[in-house]
Amino acid sequence: MTAGTVADTRSRLLATALKLFREHGVEGTSLQMIADELGVTKAAVYYHFHTKDEIAEAVAAPALRELLEITEAAAAHRRQGARVDHALAGFVDLVVRHRALLALCNSDPGLVRAIDRTLNGLDDFKVRLLDVLAGPDPDLELMISVHVALAGIALAGGSPDLADVDDETLREHLTGIGRRLLRRPRRRA
Structure with missing residues (x-):
């Protein structure tokens, strides 16, 4: 072969x-x-x-690797606003492109366990992503907003109720909602 x-x-x-x-x-x-x-x-x-677990981990791995890359690229920006904009745009794009995987993540504990195993030992990644999105010394409201934005974008992106929404429309709405939650100014058309 x-x-x-x-x-x-x-x-x-x-x-x-x-x-x-x-x-x-x-x-x-x-x-x-x-x-x-x-x-x-x-x-x-x-x-x-x-094992099937290895397959489940491999199914999720490309999207997780991409999320790591998005986070690192966002962290490289000098200004906090640019970090947030980069991370949000990358995350939304990732969610839209991997809608089928997100739908499964939102409903299947077997895949959630596979993702947890893949992320095990990457606690610094989670901290890094939160730091990129919330910045230094965030208040409680912003920290909650970051969690709501990440979870909400992922849930909505994988929602079967939104499966018929075209990618560009979904991307536009998820980005707008994420910008509001993350205290980013509205983009001018």
């Missing part, structure tokens, strides 16, 4: 797993179901992943 074939198979496996996780939940999806849907043997799935 060539490296390209292995990478392609892995990508197809993760896309199939996400589809099945959305349909049946992480707990309700077996490795055999993933293999059957892909049209491969269970051994082929084992070649890439030994």
